[in-house]
Amino acid sequence: MSKLDGDAVALRRVSRRYGSGGSAVTALDDVSLAFPHGSFTAVMGPSGSGKSTLLQCAAGLDRPTSGSVTVDGTELTGLGERRLTLLRRERIGFVFQAFNLLPALTAEQNVALPLRLAGRRVPRALVREALRRVGLGDRARHRPAELSGGQQQRVALARALVTRPAVLFADEPTGALDSRTGHEVLGLLRGMADREGRTVVMVTHDPVAAARADRVVFLVDGRVHDELTGAGADAVAARMTGLEAVPC
Incomplete structure (x- = not known):
């Protein structure tokens, strides 16, 4: 398994179909995409259009029907469940719209959870540092x-980062937040790519x-339709409006 130069994640001709026969649904259709190290x-x-399916296949949460996925130099195709679970714990971070925090645990305990599940020692200093990096150093004991x-989403970010993953996948991370708080969370994600060199892949419906x-990569009917680089919110919104008018 050779490491891809410059790419943290690469999908090659990935398709994902659900069901069989006449009722089969194609969620991804021959998608090839690369996400370079340190990119957002x-x-x-x-x-x-297949956005969530793309994220799940790229993150090893779902297996493609065909094609290959490589994450941080490791080809996922053919990995057993145990090795795939270990790879997700050690190299991949996840942030979701619903936060997915355990209500009975403090912020500190929620952040430490991935390390505990992996059977690793949990240095308190490491957990506190993760919370400090997302601006919650004084909220460690809060449930x-x-x-x-917004604070819960920051805890979720700290939890995703505590294992020092190579790639962070975020599924609508600002969808449940007001615009100001969402802006702060996006700033944290931007900083993870710019200052820490982490690769961030985010599914969103929000042009801002x-x-x-x-x-920005645009999917339509399970295929990569287009992409924009360095575009402002107005250009992204205009492109989305055009895509929604594309006939099926």
Whole structure:
């Protein structure tokens, strides 16, 4: 397994079909994409375009029907569940719209959870540093119910980063947040790519969020339709409006 020069994640001719026969649904159709190390990419498209399926296949949460996925130099195709689980724990971080924090645990305990699940020692200094990096160094002992939505999403970011992953996948990370808080979270994601060299792949429906990325990839009917580089929110919104008018 050779490491791809410059690419943290690469999909080659990936297809994902659900069901069989006449009722089969093709969620991804022969998609080839690369996400370079240290880049921030947004993925957009109309409802049902395959955005979440792309994220799940790229992150090893779902297996393609055909094609190959490589993450941080490791080819996922053919990996057993145990090795795939280990790779996800050690090299991949996840952030979701719903935060997915355990309500009975403090912020500190939620952040430490991936390390505990991996059977690794949990240095308190490492956990506190992860919280400090997302601006919550003074909220370590607070439970989710005692935190705002934006603070909960920051805890989720700290949890995703505590294992020092090579790639961070974010599925609508600002979807449940107000615009100001969403802007702060996007700033944290932007900083992870710029200052820490992490690769960020974000699914979003929000042109303002997508405009914070280096590149915006547009999906239509499970295929890569287009992409923009360095575009502002107005250009992204205009492109999305055009895609939603594309006949099926």
